C-alpha cells in the first residue's frame with residue numbers, strides 16, 4: 117500500500133510527464149533535420165522542436181526546484197534512464213513517413229493545447245506562467261498539424277491511404293493521454309491538472325472534426341489502448357532515443373566547454 | 375598519440391593574480407547616478423541578435439529596470455520558450471550595463487506575463503519593415519486557433535497581394551511569405 121503523495125510530489129511527477137513528452141517529441145522531430153521533404157517543412161519541424169525543448173526546460177527547472185535542488189534541468193533530461201521517463205508512448209513512436217509524423221504531431225498537439233488551456237488557470241503562478249507562454253506556441257503547432265491532416269487526408273489517393281494507416285497505427289497510443297491516474301486525479305482536484313473528462317471531450321471533439329474534414333475514418337471508440345508511458349513502462353523505442361540524446365552528457369559528465 | 379622526440383610543453387608560470395571576471399568589473403563610475411530614463415536609453419542600444427535593427431527595448435522584452443539596495447535589477451522575458459538567443463541577450467544586457475559602470479547588475483528571466491508581439495513599439499515595427507520583415511499585424515489577443523491567415527502587406531512594395539509559404543520561417547518568431555506582385559519572398563513577424 118503506497119502512501120498518498122504530497123501535493124508537491126504529485127506536481128513534481130506531473131511536471132516531469134509534461135517535460136518528458138515535450139523533450140522526447142522535440143528529439144524525435146530533430147531526427148528529421150536535413151531529411152525533411154521540403155525546406156519550409158524542415159524549418160517548421162525544427163521550430164516546433166525548439167519550442168518543445170524550451171518548454172521542457174521550463175518544466176524541468178520547476179520540477180528540479182520542487183525536488184529540492186539535488187538535480188538541475190540538465191540532470192533530469194540527460195541523467196535518467198528509460199524507466200524513469202514519464203513521457204507519453206505516442207511521442208516516442210518513430211517518425212515513419214510524413215503521414216505518421218504529422219498524425220503523431222496532431223494527436224499530441226490537440227492534447228497539449230487543451231492541457232495547457234487548463235493549466236493557464238492553475239492556482240500556481242509558475243505553472244500558469246509556463247503554460248501561458250507555451251500555449252501561444254502550441255496554438256501555432258496545432259494549427260499547422262491540423263492543416264496537414266486535411267491536406268494529406270483529403271489529398272491524393274496515396275496520401276489519403278497513408279494517412280489512414282498512420283491514424284490507425286497511432287490510435288492505440290492516444291488512450292493514455294486522456295485517462296487520469298491517481299497523480300493526475302489528485303492534482304485535478306487542486307486545479308493543477310486538467311479535468312480528465314473535460315480534456316477527453318475537448319480532444320475527441322477536435323480530433324473528430326479534423327478527421328472528418330480530412331475525409332479520414334474515425335477509429336472505433338472502444339479500440340484497445342496501450343498504456344504505461346506515464347509510469348515508465350515504455351515501448352522499445354525510447355531506449356534508442358535516449359542512447360543518442362544522452363550520449364554526450366553521459367560520456368563527458370559535467371563538461372563545461374564543448 | 376605521442377610522437378617520439380617531442381619536447382615536453384613548458385609549464386606556464388603561475389599567475390600572480392587570478393583572472394576572475396568579477397574582479398575586473400570597474401567600480402561604479404557614477405553608475406548609480408544614471409536616471410531611469412538614461413538606463414532605458416542605454417538598453418535601447420542593445421540590439422536583438424537575430425534582428426539586429428531593433429533593440430531589446432523596442433521588442434518589449436525588457437520588462438523592468440529597478441534598483442534594489444544598490445543592485446540594479448533588470449527583468450527580461452523571452453520571446454519564445456525555446457528562443458536560443460535568450461541567454462545571449464541577457465549577457466549583452468549585463469555587459470552594456472557593466473560598460474556603463476554599473477557593478478554586478480542582476481538580469482533575471484521572467485515568464486509571466488508571457489511576451490506578446492503587442493509589446494513591440496511603433497519605432498520597432500517601422501524598423502522591422504525597413505529591414506524587410508513585415509511587422510505583426512493586428513492584435514495577438516485576437517489570434518484564433520483555426521482561423522485563416524490574415525492579409526499581410528509586403529514590406530518591399532506595400533502590396534497586400536501576398537501569400538503564406540510556411541507558418542514557420544527562419545526563426546521561431548517568423549513565418550515565411552511571398553509577394554505576388556513584386557515576387558519577393560519575405561519574413562513576417564507573426565503575432566503571438
Ligand SMILES: [Zn+2]
Nearest residue numbers: 528531553556
Ligand atoms: Zn511586394
